[in-house]
Amino acid sequence: MSSNLNLHWEDGTFMDALMLRFLQGYVRDTFGPAVWQAVCRHAELTVETFEPMLRYDPGMADKVAAHVAVVLGRSVDAIWEDMGTHLVTSPGHEGVRRLLRFGGIGFADFLHSLEEMPGRARLAMPDLDLPEVTLNERAQGEFELRCQSHLHGTLRVLSGLLTAMADDYGTLCLIENHGEDQISIRVLDSAHSEARPFDLALPQG
Secondary structure, X not given: OOOOOOOOOOOOOHHHHHHHHHHHHHHHHHHOHHHHHHHHHHOOOOOOOOOOOOOOOOOHHHHHHHHHHHHHOOOHHHHHHHXXXXXXXXXXXXXXXXXXXXXXXOHHHHHHHHHHHHHHHHXXXXXXXXXXXXXXXXXXXXXXXXXXOOOOOHHHHHHHHHHHHXXXXXXXXXXXXXXXXXXXXXXXXXXXXXXXXXXXXXXXX
């Protein structure tokens, strides 16, 4: 039986490609290449490597993530959230962490900077279609973040990323998903632990 997870060169977006590439890296880094190969077989993929500069079926990342969940015996939401955390905490993604930490000296500053992230990313890569994010500060230390994307996993990835960034800043907070486009964030202690070291200057060598 042939797979329906195909390449559609004209219809896909950079976001699909990035999510697929990050999903591939998360599974390989965390569980090993053999598990990723098992996912590819289960999904009947015609390729085992996704390239961020290519185009893939819109929504294909969600479909592949569903196969990852089956192979690992976990929920697809947990897969996406863990991948979001992996994007910040993996040594191989230090560039992602640095880009996010440039958002401000504190976690609240970082949250406010998320609205500017799609625009800043497009300055570097005009075709990069990061989903638009809106943040509403409902009260002191209480935020509502909205993010709309054609990929269902985007909000869960963002939730995992926010959790990792809160730890990076040494902030204790409660992060909850509501539906498919809203995250509530309540900062409980902005100085709960020591923040991870961060220097604006790139390390030498």
